[in-house]
Amino acid sequence: MKLLKDQIERYSRQIILSEVGGKGQEKLLNSKVLIIGAGGLGSPCALYLAAAGIGTIGIVDSDKVELNNLQRQILHSKKDIGLPKVESAKDRLTKLNKDVEIVPYNIRITSKNILDIIADYDIIVDGSDNFPTRYLVNDACILAKKPLSFGAIIQFYGQAITILPYKSACYRCLFPKPPPAGTVPSCQQAGILGAVAGIIGTIQSNEVLKYLLGIGNLLTGKFLMFDALDMSFEKLEIQRNQQCLVCGDNPKITKLIDYDEFCS
Helix, strand or coil: CCCCHHHHHCCCHHHHHCHHHHHHHHHHHCCCCCCCCCCCCCCHHHHHHHHHHCCCEEECCCCCHHHHHHHCCCCCHHHCCCCCCCHHHHHHHHHHHCEEEEEECCCCCCCCCCHHHHHCEEEEECCCCHHHHHHHHHHHHHHHHCEEEEEEEEEEEEEEEECCCCCCCCHHHHCCCCCCCCCCCCCHHEEEEEHHHHHHHHHHHHHHHHHHHHCCCCCCCCEEEEECCEEEEEEEEECCCCCCCCCCCCCCCCCCCCCHHHHC
16 A cells, blocks of 8 residues: 555644654555554554554454443443443544545354454454453463463553464463453453553554564563553563463463353
């Protein structure tokens, strides 16, 4: 896709960056990104990716907008309550940038459909809020060799890592198995400061843009932890685990399953 005159103006502040330029902007307009979850993390991530001119953004979410979402899920507003989140997201993102094609998936992601959904996308963003989905997305991306930006939030804390399958540590290298039921509270139980979702979701969008443009240093092999209370970031160096159940040298996980029975 060649840049049109109004696109050159629209994206001018990116294009003047030597690391981006016209060719980089064209690359973004030809890129496809899938965001799993249109909530606290997916909202800021989707907004910045749409504003940046990502050509196609897929959004997967089976929930409807609720009033208690609006404190942090900035894609949605009060008029959207009761609508599927993917419809609300498509409406908001299309109004923001008509250059971007928004592909909504108003479904629950499962081991049966995830490989088909992620197949056409260049990079996947995990903005989910539960362990079954996180493990499923990680395993699917490893098996399909799809880059993955992972983020998680709770209370005043956030985490992020970028995963290049078989090259850098994956989620299972860090946490081999889902936690026992009841040991880790959800945001619904423990709460979340809305701005923390914005910070981590924006970091995920930044990782996606860097990956697509081939610039900077990704959070590969680095587990980023954020503490909003003392405004600190810490990065742990993480090596790919050669004994990892899914990305190790002799993986035990070679097909996908749904993890609800283990996590609930």
